[in-house]
Amino acid sequence: xxxxxxxxxxxxxxxxxxxxxxxxxxxxxxxxxxxxxxxxxxxxxxxxxxxxxxxxxxxxxxxxxxxxxxxxxxxxxxxxxxxxxxxxxxxxxxxxxxxxxxxxxxxxxxxxxxxxxxxxxxxxxxxxxxxxxxxxxxxxxxxxxxxxxxxxxxxxxxxxxxxxxxxxxxxxxxxxxxxxxxxxxxxxxxxxxxxxxxxxxxxxxxxxxxxxxxxxxxxxxxxxxxxxxxxxxxxxxxxxxxxxxxxxxxxxxxxxxxxxxxxxxxxxxxxxxxxxxxxxxxxxxxxxxxxxxxxxxxxxxxxxxxxxxxxxxxxxxxxxxxxxxxxxxxxxxxxxxxx
Amino acid sequence: xxxxxxxxxxxxxxxxxxxxxxxxxxxxxxxxxxxxxxxxxxxxxxxxxxxxxxxxxxxxxxxxxxxxxxxxxxxxxxxxxxxxxxxxxxxxxxxxxxxxxxxxxxxxxxxxxxxxxxxxxxxxxxxxxxxxxxxxxxxxxxxxxxxxxxxxxxxxxxxxxxxxxxxxxxxxxxxxxxxxxxxxxxxxxxxxxxxxxxxxxxxxxxxxxxxxxxxxxxxxxxxxxxxxxxxxxxxxxxxxxxxxxxxxxxxxxxxxxxxxxxxxxxxxxxxxxxxxxxxxxxxxxxxxxxxxxxxxxxxxxxxxxxxxxxxxxxxxxxxxxxxxxxxxxxxxxxxxxxx
Numbered sequence: 001x002x003x004x005x006x007x008x009x010x011x012x013x014x015x016x017x018x019x020x021x022x023x024x025x026x027x028x029x030x031x032x033x034x035x036x037x038x039x040x041x042x043x044x045x046x047x048x049x050x051x052x053x054x055x056x057x058x059x060x061x062x063x064x065x066x067x068x069x070x071x072x073x074x075x076x077x078x079x080x081x082x083x084x085x086x087x088x089x090x091x092x093x094x095x096x097x098x099x100x101x102x103x104x105x106x107x108x109x110x111x112x113x114x115x116x117x118x119x120x121x122x123x124x125x126x127x128x129x130x131x132x133x134x135x136x137x138x139x140x141x142x143x144x145x146x147x148x149x150x151x152x153x154x155x156x157x158x159x160x161x162x163x164x165x166x167x168x169x170x171x172x173x174x175x176x177x178x179x180x181x182x183x184x185x186x187x188x189x190x191x192x193x194x195x196x197x198x199x200x201x202x203x204x205x206x207x208x209x210x211x212x213x214x215x216x217x218x219x220x221x222x223x224x225x226x227x228x229x230x231x232x233x234x235x236x237x238x239x240x241x242x243x244x245x246x247x248x249x250x251x252x253x254x255x256x257x258x259x260x261x262x263x264x265x266x267x268x269x270x271x272x273x274x275x276x277x278x279x280x281x282x283x284x285x286x287x288x289x290x291x292x293x294x295x296x297x298x299x300x301x302x303x304x305x306x307x308x309x310x311x312x313x314x315x316x317x318x319x320x321x322x323x324x325x326x327x328x329x330x331x332x333x334x335x336x337x338x339x
Numbered sequence: 340x341x342x343x344x345x346x347x348x349x350x351x352x353x354x355x356x357x358x359x360x361x362x363x364x365x366x367x368x369x370x371x372x373x374x375x376x377x378x379x380x381x382x383x384x385x386x387x388x389x390x391x392x393x394x395x396x397x398x399x400x401x402x403x404x405x406x407x408x409x410x411x412x413x414x415x416x417x418x419x420x421x422x423x424x425x426x427x428x429x430x431x432x433x434x435x436x437x438x439x440x441x442x443x444x445x446x447x448x449x450x451x452x453x454x455x456x457x458x459x460x461x462x463x464x465x466x467x468x469x470x471x472x473x474x475x476x477x478x479x480x481x482x483x484x485x486x487x488x489x490x491x492x493x494x495x496x497x498x499x500x501x502x503x504x505x506x507x508x509x510x511x512x513x514x515x516x517x518x519x520x521x522x523x524x525x526x527x528x529x530x531x532x533x534x535x536x537x538x539x540x541x542x543x544x545x546x547x548x549x550x551x552x553x554x555x556x557x558x559x560x561x562x563x564x565x566x567x568x569x570x571x572x573x574x575x576x577x578x579x580x581x582x583x584x585x586x587x588x589x590x591x592x593x594x595x596x597x598x599x600x601x602x603x604x605x606x607x608x609x610x611x612x613x614x615x616x617x618x619x620x621x622x623x624x625x626x627x628x629x630x631x632x633x634x635x636x637x638x639x640x641x642x643x644x645x646x647x648x649x650x651x652x653x654x655x656x657x658x659x660x661x662x663x664x665x666x667x668x669x670x671x672x673x674x675x676x677x678x
Contacts, residue, residue, distance in 0.1 A: 002467035004417070008441045010467045050658060078343070079526055086652065087426040089446045090660075093529060093650035097663045102347045102526035104454060105650070105665070107428045107444040115443060119458065126465030128341035128349045146654075187418055187441035190432060311444070313427035315485075319389060324432045326442060 006219025021065035022289030025166030036289035051141035059095030062170035078129035081116035109309030113284035118185040120173040137168035138279025162278035169284025180295040186329040202239020205308040208325030233283035233307030234262035236276030261286035283307035345558030360404035361628030364505030375628035390480035398434030401509035417468035420455035448648030452623035457524040459512040476507035477618025501617035508623025519634040525668040541578020544647040547664030572622035572646030573601035575615030600625035622646035
């Protein structure tokens, strides 16, 4: 059962990710993890007439896929935690409404998948839920026109900017006794170091990722070399460098085992994505398509997964506000056990 | 400890709302519950230079107030659940960032306070959190310009439209052994009956409220006359009538004990609000300013509190989509006990 460790970490009993699915667009299918997706759409429209409907359809495909993998019906899921980047999270509201699953909407920007994973694990661990689901997504075309410019404008992108992934990840959490186990979660605080450049979100999010990762180590007494991989969400090239520098200054050498979903999802030499990928669907699909299968297969034994979110809006940026960041962390393991 | 009851309801052990605070704007202060607020701002700017900053400042006042009432510091709070109506929930990100509390962002539109209350109660009940906080807000001036028109435009409002409250509610959940107790929560499903009129959100949300309230009665075997009040969020005049009609058709006669926060917050004969109040801060401030104190004093023994949210965005409405609704419910009681 849930046991608090220090300020921000909760150790869990036996809670597993029982099924997971990753869905992506054309560019994601052409990336180095393309073969890891359960479904790739040929033109990013997912058979719909608008990009917003496409994003919702993509969520529906991911959620349906994960239910079929597990061999259950929507009514077998006790609670669903979901959110996305669109204003008022409409990608999720419309993507999940026909499933009829008791629904908690969450918003953590690109940290949404680890926020959902944390809440799903906490509710299953306590017995409040038998099976909790997590769903999130992002779509390049909905994000560009909402946060930046209409695609037709053809705006230049700065070197520090990241490419919003067209992708969705869905997973189920329950007590199966099988790996991957969610052994602990660390709830992130909002951290704002005054970055105001909305085209450099990696820099805005890196301090939040470091805050959460260092809180985990402080709360548990574990060390970086207890883990095969310390994974951040979508810090990209700029944010990843800053994250490792912040960790080094704090006495944690992470470079040898640090991976960033924003750097993994695209081939940076061949796919023109500047500082890497981003978006709720980036970390979610890399988790569901790559890391969770690797842990289930035993090729990875212990990872820390810390998706990162930039809590800005176009309004806050236009009003000159800085960019708050947040990152939630989960310890995911091949082995069950006490901390 | 948490025990599932039926499809959607979780019965809780001994979990209490230990402190609560309500903050409002000028119009809310002039309403029938004006004397119930802990702080009323004279001009709705809360000392800030923009309406968005005002909304964040209002959240900060509510959160600080509730901490002071309880006599604790931010670092004593294990987890904070918060959200608002603004794009990317910036009211909350900027309103709470300086408190440094581990933070879960949530989005349930005007149902946010009961979503947060549910998650706060679940995490405290399980021991994952010692003290969980809930914060939410809405501001008439930020909502009008984001969802409808700039205030300067002076647009006409339709009779079914509701007035977004300038208000915030904050509360703390922990195991004090004192009332008000949160005895059970029912997690709502997304319900969409095809309403497309964004100026009639009461009609869009009423089916969701009925879905959740009827799920609670079905899951628990309790009956309406077990409760002093069955409270909905912001259905307003139109939605309240529809809610009671839907309940009657489903065999639940609720009219004698139904209250709606959107109808309570303003004097409808003297304050020109058309169909009533709305906004995350409406239900939150009526809960924190009126219902929780009434239960603590023993003047109300048992209530169901079901805030309601309309999960639309300007984009979804402009694209002709219907309005999904959601409602989460909490049974709040003067008495501790088993279901």
